[in-house]
Amino acid sequence: MGVIATYLFPTHPDQQAIAEQHALGLTVGSWTDIPHLEQEQLRKNKGEVLSVEKGEEKDRVRIHYPSANFTADLPAILTTVYGKLSFFEGHELVDLTFDDELLAQFPGPRFGVKGIREQLGVADRPLLKAIFKGVLGRDLSFFADQLEDLVAGGIDLIKDDEILFENDLTPFTKRITTAKEILDRHYEKTGHRVLYAVNLSGKTNELHDKAERAAELGANALLFNVHAYGLDALQTLRENNNIGLPLVAHSALSGVLSGQTGSGYPYALTVGKLTRLVGGDFSLFPSPYGNVSISLADALAINKTLTEEKPFEQTFAVPSAGVHPGMVPQLLQDFGDNLVVNAGGGIFGHPDGPIKGAQAFRAAIDASVKGISLEEAAQTNEPLKRAIDIWGTVGTSS
């Protein structure tokens, strides 16, 4: 019972002995110099080196930490397995494997891919998500106008910019009620549900009250800068049944944790596995295509941990930035069908405005799902044609 931490340590001829020292130092402290009777008492707490695989620059070390040593929360687990080791240069924590008993104490997504698809009534295609453009410093009418256009264009989901915090021009509660009115009207007219994720921000100890208030006011999703607060804060929001809303986890600041090759945690752990473990329904991360980007390998590794079958509901991968309609086939090839196509500039930069911009994306998505080329689809879809004229298409063979 416990957790297995997989590390990469700078290669060393005595790696086995070094690993044993860490396994003791991070659990019972010492071993050989304590009496046999005490050893018996401490055996259930003792860390154990499971394997040491030698590599060229780094050795792969796996250490088991018993559940007896920590409570079932990430602050305790991460402090145990990496609190001290994080100070050692080049010592990476590359994976955490929880046993079933420990896993059962984490929630996973409340809705996940399946639940969100049911809410939206969209079973068979990637979702389309939009990003507001330049709401900071603008007023509610600006916000409302953008939202009207985007839902008219056929988006499924929209979120606040992650840098839009509580402010006088577009207060949190007003954004919720304004959006609700627009989204409800849209649903009555079209039967099409749209989620709006309002940015839940402020002091850590006020998050729950604010989120519950948001739910009461009719918010239907929450955006959360999880790495500005810690993964456990997201988990507590997931576990609060008075909130009960889809949670859109934003990866802002995760580059501090995962952005440096050869140190810290990989994105697949922070933005992937652990974000799903604690209950993110959506995980946003920089796409490998834009100017704010991570590597394709990192993006695919995130996607894998979010969508592999077990042990929780799947989390929607939301690769963001640099996405235009001509890239949709590439996105689907890279990430599969269970993703969210997320666009800002690719919608607002459309020559005929954001409604057509969103329509172009929907057409690209529909065509791609059916295996129709965008060039062919564009012949009968003017918005898509105009988008491709500007941005071109991206070959899926690349």
Added chain:
Amino acid sequence: MGVIATYLFPTHPDQQAIAEQHALGLTVGSWTDIPHLEQEQLRKNKGEVLSVEKGEEKDRVRIHYPSANFTADLPAILTTVYGKLSFFEGHELVDLTFDDELLAQFPGPRFGVKGIREQLGVADRPLLKAIFKGVLGRDLSFFADQLEDLVAGGIDLIKDDEILFENDLTPFTKRITTAKEILDRHYEKTGHRVLYAVNLSGKTNELHDKAERAAELGANALLFNVHAYGLDALQTLRENNNIGLPLVAHSALSGVLSGQTGSGYPYALTVGKLTRLVGGDFSLFPSPYGNVSISLADALAINKTLTEEKPFEQTFAVPSAGVHPGMVPQLLQDFGDNLVVNAGGGIFGHPDGPIKGAQAFRAAIDASVKGISLEEAAQTNEPLKRAIDIWGTVGTSS
């Protein structure tokens, strides 16, 4: 009004233009392509490049972010100034400078160096802090025995190991009440107050209740793994007047944020300036002397931000690990008199046990403050003599 972020960006011939792009991208989004009237409206939100200093490998860039863009909390401020930039390899956030109006919205330490010295009645020497040895897996009597020895030896402060979480053998509330009894008895006998920092852990949304309960039970300090929760969580604990206890901030996991040269934040920001800003009375960090260590330059930079005169009460620097009595003069030379000498192995490894081990430290501290060499002091102090026989002294000229 706002915050100035100082960055190091990889050097680039067009750094001024790149910096301008970031200053816009992280605030109002764009500028030259929006109408003059809207520019007027957005001017109060616009980020501004204050300076670009060219360097050999990195350029130093300072950007001002208006307070209008965020609420006065670190999650909002860090997300604004570094949420996206953290994804760019080699882009470091090296400092944050808050204007007075913004600063006034942060608390700083409740007690700080001055308040803690008053509580303990120790005005004129560094404090001595001990670390429990191997409590994990042991029971309350083991915990109580160690505590009795350590207070008998003359320590001022003791903390739980940061990897000791809620558990059946030494439950949180029992550690508090057991320690309180021992510390109260010690005070009645000697007039000497000792602080015991119990490890506040568990789920983020339970921290306040647990901390308030701890205060009710007579806890007199809290240990907190702040980087497992985020700096804002520490701030909310500092601001809760129903808690009102000295806060010992532990730097576990801060190596993820600050341990990699050329990326992330420096320790002076995370473990130094911001820990003080949000209210840590003590900030623990790896000493530059032990096996878990940071550089002397980093340690001194942390110390500087914790103890410079303004703008808040000073935070005690607690360089930890690898400290034995013979190093005390070096510690004082490096960190000044307002520090906490923190020892584990240097107390428990004393050949005559932990009481003598603590006494040796007190003798070393008293001598060092008076400018008496340890060799001279050891002539009239047996515990110190025995410690020096084993570990030697460290020359302050080194």
